[in-house]
Amino acid sequence: MVIKVEKFVSILKEHDLKVTPQRIAILRYLEIHRTHPSADTIYEDLKADNPSLSKTTIYNSLDMLKQHGLVKALRLGSTVRYDYSTNRHHHFWCRRCGKIMDITGDDPCWKDMVGDDHRVEEVHVYLKGVCSTCLKKKKEED
Amino acid sequence: MVIKVEKFVSILKEHDLKVTPQRIAILRYLEIHRTHPSADTIYEDLKADNPSLSKTTIYNSLDMLKQHGLVKALRLGSTVRYDYSTNRHHHFWCRRCGKIMDITGDDPCWKDMVGDDHRVEEVHVYLKGVCSTCLKKKKEED
DNA sequence: TTTAATATTGAAATAAATACAGTTTAAGAA
DNA sequence: TTCTTAAACTGTATTTATTTCAATATTAAA
Known part of the structure; x- marks a missing residue:
């Protein structure tokens, strides 16, 4: 699946958020993986491309993206999962x-x-x- | 508020659960406190009457009572709260x-x-x- | 009263999330 | 392009809620 990085750059800029490779990677990951992944799953998968990635960054970024309505957090039982789409469902x-x-x-x-x-x-x-x-x-x- | 212990004894027996002071105390607590308390709140409050009470017992008992439909667990954000009433709401x-x-x-x-x-x-x-x-x-x- | 199964206890382990201090980076100005 | 600074990233340490587990105590039935 080919997804342009430019798309996420614009999205971040529209929200006055600094454009960082980590944020782009997270948005891109959620756009591709529509499986409602956990923070840990996202971390483990993205670490392959970026070994110095920190789990704190995943939490911080997801939280920030959530504040700006770009991702949605869902709690299912004891786990928190993340979702790219933002229309209510x-x-x-x-x-x-x-x-x-x-x-x-x-x-x-x-x-x-x-x-x-x-x-x-x-x-x-x-x-x-x-x-x-x-x-x-x-x-x-x- | 006067609440007969007998009531909870019967409830437990009806469900083939062993009657223990801890279980009675928890049911009684939830019947009186309709504030959807957390496990920790229940523990802290009941410890006053029973200093040797263990938090593990609270978790075990709540879980068991939940299995038998006597209490309901609700997750609100990151906290788990407990509810005595069982009719769906x-x-x-x-x-x-x-x-x-x-x-x-x-x-x-x-x-x-x-x-x-x-x-x-x-x-x-x-x-x-x-x-x-x-x-x-x-x-x-x- | 005895017995066996079950419950309770308390300490230790686990797991998810957060705090924090030091380092690095993004992005606008010179 | 280089400089500057605020913001973001990293990695470790910490927190908090919950679970595990082995020893002890209790329930309920014979």
Whole structure:
């Protein structure tokens, strides 16, 4: 997959962020890998190309990119995963194969849930279960 | 608040769980404190009555009670909070005062979100923002 | 009261995330 | 291009929540 570095340079500049190879690498990684990787996975994979990469940089960068809405952090159970896309969607997490799938259906009626009293700023949702692929494998016992 | 120990003894027995003072204390604590406390908060508070209480026991017991559907664990950001009630509801978390409020409105259309392909076993939802009380305090700047 | 299975305890280990101080780098000015 | 400075990066140390584990204590049933 060929992805131009220029694209990420512009994105960073648009947000008045300094352009560093580390940030470009992270954005590029998330654009290519749509698997909702963890900070550690990103670190391990990027270290191959840049042995001096620090895990602190991964955390710092992801946090900064998150502040600027360029990446999204999702908490599934005890793990934090990162997502490049920023349009609101939710996730289905298969407990069997571990795959995390985007749910693109209509956004349910959140406003109805809280009424107008509170100001909702973030909506955190994920569903957990067994995905269709795993169900078909008929390895179901429980 | 007077809460009979007998109640928790029966609950534990119904689930074929051994009745121990620690388990009773935890259930009793959660019944009284509807503030969605963390494991550590429960531990610190119960230690007053039982100095030899171990934090491992808190974790073990909460986990066991969770397995049997007697308590529910909710993850809000990086913290895990525990809840005595077991009927499905979601939460609103105020980023200003930290209070966690139950959302009792109708359950949105989860099934529509995933369709019939996947088997949904758990629904994890919380909304974050600023609660009405904090909004009224007009301490809003951001 | 005895017994065996289970629960509790407390210390040690683990893992993810954060803090920090020193070094390096990006990007604008000269 | 070189200089300058603020910001970013690195690597180690630390923190905090949780888990592991072996020894001890307790529950519940015979």
